[in-house]
Amino acid sequence: MPSWGMTVDTDRCTGCEACVVACHAENNLPTVGPEQAAMGRTHQWIRVERYWEGEFPNIKAKFMPVMCQQCDAAPCEPVCPVNATYHTPDGLNAQVYNRCVGTRFCANNCPYTVRFFTWFTPSWDSPMNEQLNPDVSIRTSGIMEKCTFCVQRIRRAQDTAKDEKRAVKDGEIKPACAQACPAKVIVFGDLSDEDSEVSKLSRSNRGRRLLEELGTRPRVVYLSGGGA
């Protein structure tokens, strides 16, 4: 059984937000318009958080892409009354759209604030409706959604590998964000394979996990410092 994980090298991140755009295209994320966006109702399964370090003029912008951390002890999972979110055996924090009744408890209990709610039935102006990804369902109004590690790509690669009677190769699966990143910030792969790139990177002493003091056991490792 694979165990999916990700590393994010914040030292490499330029804050270009290509990952954000790629995620919108891949996962059929609705764009809500300026008014709703101002209310805080955007859908950004991945976002680039910008923090300033130091005081002007010796100031430095730090960028940190944040997506669902797919925690092994995810606080969002047990609070759902209808089992709409649970942990898959390969370590994904699954969100089952058609089970969700919209209590939004999961989002309240997510310390990373990476769950997104569909407040209104989404729509895409023509010709944007022509670019929707057929592999990803469109979410209706009133349900919760979040980063899936591009589960549609994971499952497709697994199916292809199965058809060709081989194992999934390291690097074969690339989530949209990792694929779009020009600076190679994001690396995705199987943590149970000790030789995979993500495995090696996650063991690096540059690694730390976001808010790991809360005991959520996140599956995303952030790399920074150490002169890389």
Added chain:
Amino acid sequence: MSQTWCLAKFNQPVEARAAIRRLLQSGVDPQSMDVMTSQPIHGEPFLPEKKPTKLFAWALSGAALGMIGGFSLATFSALAYPLVKGGMPIVAPWTVGLITYETTMLGAVLATLAGLLVELRLPSFSGRPYDPSVVDGGVVVAVPYSDRNRKAVEEAVHAAGATTVNWV
């Protein structure tokens, strides 16, 4: 042929008690009589209890049923479709305990209500002797009578000071 009743109304409990004493002496079965008031009367009971109430036992059995029900529901529903959530065990004793507690209480509530209705054989909308004037105070003693003992009943209730006597 349905039972015929004498409904004798008294102003004071002490008069009703006197009537009951006379009626018992004249051979009326204490189990067959009813004493009605607009409020519970504190003091000695008018009539010996037929069977002591088992409401507490009802409540306890309901609680036990609720406990078993809640425990089973929380346990077996989790096992029926096991999903790992937040790294917690499929059946977590803490949460099962919580659900069990609530259903235990629910069982006790429902069983108490059911026990009350069963013991009193309520709801019942006909056939029982009743004098609606009792809600304005007084004590009504309902005595079953037949042609054979009508006279004895009449004497007993009048001697004790009944204000009104209805024969139904």
Added chain:
Amino acid sequence: MAAETPRFTEARINRDLLGPLFKTSAIYYVTTGFLLLVAMVVFVAWGLQLKYGIGMAGKNRPSYWGLYITTFVFWIGISHAGTLISAILRVVQAEWRRPITRCAEAITTFALVTGSLFPLIHLGRAWLFYWMIPFPNSRHLWPNFQSPLMWDFIAINTYLTGSVTYLYLPMIPDMAVARDKSTGWRQPMYRTLALGWRGTEREWVRLEKAISIMALVIIPVAVSVHTIVSWDFAMTVMPMWHSTIFGPYFVVGAIFSGIAALLIAMVMIRKYFKLEHYLQPVHFDNLAKMLLTMSLLWFYFTFTEYLVTWYGNEPAEMTVFWSKISGRYAPMFWLMVICNFIIPFPVLAIKKLRTIPLIFMASCGILVGMWLERFLIIVPTLVHPYLPYNYGHYWPSYTEMAIAGGTLGFFVLMYFLFAKFSPMISIWEYEEGLQVASKHRGELPDPTFVGQIAPGDVHPGH
């Protein structure tokens, strides 16, 4: 206490307490019509929200909850007025409880009905609410009993069942009185609800037993309900929600707001139904002392909660802390402290000030303060999540305000209708109280009163 009560016969008590059922003033019709309109607003607004989506409410990321959950907790808190207080007073056999229990228990029932609307209203897909009901279904999926929302669901249903039963049991003999005194279309209704009650000795013994069992069961249920409501917050990992004292803190707050609501209702009932003989200053005085105790307890818990946070000085918690003490939410916070402690403490503690009008005003303030308390627990935490990049803001939309505000009308409407349907003071319990009082005084009340017990009749145990 009963010592000052004029001696009433059963016939007079029946007339006084059943009076409001059969005589309806023009003011009542006007008020009810207005309340009906207000209640309609709730359902129109909810209808629009169902049609267009939950986005009609002003919630956003990160403030996924807001006015709905605040008002939900508020109403569940109000519901602790009745059943819990009435049960405690029954268990300790406080005689002064007698004219209070019915109006208190009715508050519980209707506050629970009102409160439990909100978990439905706030759902993204409200039409699928039945997925939380545990029943074998075609999806082969049971609800998740590890979720505090499921605990809520089970606990509130238990409490509602218990409260309705506990309200109904002492009502049965009163329904029988109404049956025997009413005519026309009401009579079959009361006949059905009285279940064929006759008031026999067997019936009284069992009814009193059932009520005492219910009182014992309902106290721990009531405590558990508000504890579980608090666990909706305390079970999370969020700053200033993840607190072990939330259970008792919420229970105290619930009883606090509950007594305030009860006092307001009692003042209204006393005035509108002219029941000054039944609801005497002593009843307000005793409840006001309980209210004072709860105010002190509330202050104690609030102080503890904030002291521990401040001393712990944990950054994520301190952000929420300062937003309440001196930041954006400070006006609300200090208004809450004024309403819940600074005003009620002197008003309720100083005997001269503890008059019915002042108690009434203090109680109204406490309801405002306790609503603010729930808002201040929910929103500041939500808009200040761990990662500062996600700080947000929340302001309720008109839809939300209409629904949350309108439920006040909905609740009062139900309470109004109930007052036309059932005596607001339990007739038989009040009569029983006169009987007990006359026995304690060792004197005989009005001769037509059945409670007059000959010396030989008095059981030494009583």
